[in-house]
Amino acid sequence: MRQLHHTFEISTRGQGLYDFTAEVARWLAASGLRDGLLTLFVRHTSASLIVQENADPDVQGDLERFLARLVPENDPIYRHTLEGPDDMPAHIRAVLTQTQLSIPVNAGRMVLGSWQGIYLCEHRRASHRREVAAHLIGA
Amino acid sequence: MRQLHHTFEISTRGQGLYDFTAEVARWLAASGLRDGLLTLFVRHTSASLIVQENADPDVQGDLERFLARLVPENDPIYRHTLEGPDDMPAHIRAVLTQTQLSIPVNAGRMVLGSWQGIYLCEHRRASHRREVAAHLIGA
Amino acid sequence: MRQLHHTFEISTRGQGLYDFTAEVARWLAASGLRDGLLTLFVRHTSASLIVQENADPDVQGDLERFLARLVPENDPIYRHTLEGPDDMPAHIRAVLTQTQLSIPVNAGRMVLGSWQGIYLCEHRRASHRREVAAHLIGA
Numbered sequence: 001m002r003q004l005h006h007t008f009e010i011s012t013r014g015q016g017l018y019d020f021t022a023e024v025a026r027w028l029a030a031s032g033l034r035d036g037l038l039t040l041f042v043r044h045t046s047a048s049l050i051v052q053e054n055a056d057p058d059v060q061g062d063l064e065r066f067l068a069r070l071v072p073e074n075d076p077i078y079r080h081t082l083e084g085p086d087d088m089p090a091h092i093r094a095v096l097t098q099t100q101l102s103i104p105v106n107a108g109r110m111v112l113g114s115w116q117g118i119y120l121c122e123h124r125r126a127s128h129r130r131e132v133a134a135h136l137i138g139a
Numbered sequence: 140m141r142q143l144h145h146t147f148e149i150s151t152r153g154q155g156l157y158d159f160t161a162e163v164a165r166w167l168a169a170s171g172l173r174d175g176l177l178t179l180f181v182r183h184t185s186a187s188l189i190v191q192e193n194a195d196p197d198v199q200g201d202l203e204r205f206l207a208r209l210v211p212e213n214d215p216i217y218r219h220t221l222e223g224p225d226d227m228p229a230h231i232r233a234v235l236t237q238t239q240l241s242i243p244v245n246a247g248r249m250v251l252g253s254w255q256g257i258y259l260c261e262h263r264r265a266s267h268r269r270e271v272a273a274h275l276i277g278a
Numbered sequence: 279m280r281q282l283h284h285t286f287e288i289s290t291r292g293q294g295l296y297d298f299t300a301e302v303a304r305w306l307a308a309s310g311l312r313d314g315l316l317t318l319f320v321r322h323t324s325a326s327l328i329v330q331e332n333a334d335p336d337v338q339g340d341l342e343r344f345l346a347r348l349v350p351e352n353d354p355i356y357r358h359t360l361e362g363p364d365d366m367p368a369h370i371r372a373v374l375t376q377t378q379l380s381i382p383v384n385a386g387r388m389v390l391g392s393w394q395g396i397y398l399c400e401h402r403r404a405s406h407r408r409e410v411a412a413h414l415i416g417a
């Protein structure tokens with residue numbers, strides 16, 4: 001049984017989904033582990049992780065529009081406003097999605113379904129460099 | 140330390156929650172592992188996983204009604220509409236719930252609370268056969 | 279490779295976020311494990327787990343107000359009302375956040391970002407004693 005750590009760095013240019021499935025798959029292949037559990041953990045509170053459809057890019061646009069409407073900017077209930085109108089909505093959107101994902105690895109591959117991609121969700125307008133910590137345990 | 144993989148197949152007949160706690164518990168018992176971490180991963184983007192109350196079935200109905208209202212069909216913001224009016228809401232509902240669950244195993248049992256059940260959430264109207272990949276690591 | 283189990287007990291006094299990062303860090307330090315995966319699992323269906331900003335307490339208040347408005351009490355769609363007006367909203371709020379969190383451990387520390395804290399979300403009004411099961415696997 002072995003363990004590996006890695007940090008994925010993802011450059012974002014505004015709100016939306018960023019597919020990094022291929023980067024994760026490459027790291028997994030390079031690890032030599034065939035059987036185990038892969039965990040991804042986003043090190044931020046205004047970005048998050050999801051697994052979603054990777055076929056039609058409209059799915060990603062629709063999801064972004066839905067989240068923007070569900071968690072509006074300039075909502076009078078917000079007191080945390082010093083970091084900009086998109087900051088508190090970003091925290092809430094992060095809470096409603098995922099901070100962490102664990103994916104079983106079987107026969108050298110993640111057990112993703114045919115249409116599943118791994119996405120970083122950027123919830124802030126400005127460009128950011130986001131870190132996703134990765135851990136792999138297995139054999 | 141050992142690892143096991145399995146795939147749970149769950150037949151769904153429309154939107155709602157499907158309890159498969161007993162199937163997971165049976166697989167765990169058959170594995171012989173007493174101490175470890177069990178991970179469930181749904182291999183779809185229009186179904187998801189949750190842990191919820193297994194005592195009063197009204198909880199499941201209320202949750203389904205809440206999600207149906209929160210994520211309406213035929214919303215004018217959707218562009219991904221080719222696969223039917225329930226498809227894009229299904230993706231959003233999947234994002235707002237969970238793709239994956241990990242549950243510690245202690246003394247041969249999942250550490251679920253007394254009233255916790257493991258549910259597949261079907262977010263589409265038609266019948267489907269859903270796959271949940273399972274991974275167990277431990278001793 | 280070793281495994282450890284623990285149960286964190288968190289006393290809550292009404293709805294809101296309860297930071298227990300320091301308790302988790304202390305348990306991790308005492309374990310002697312330097313490299314592994316830490317999993318937290320809440321054993322209730324009306325409380326949940328999130329990772330959120332630990333700098334400005336207004337973030338926590340804003341999040342609580344957002345959830346209270348998104349999932350109102352006394353909603354006419356609820357049938358599960360016997361346990362009080364805050365019970366069904368608590369189940370829904372738990373589903374929209376997380377039951378479980380896994381955090382990689384590297385060089386003896388959780389890979390949390392600078393501003394990330396681990397919170398129990400209490401979704402009920404009354405005081406409760408909540409249990410979070412913890413599992414650590416690693417070396």
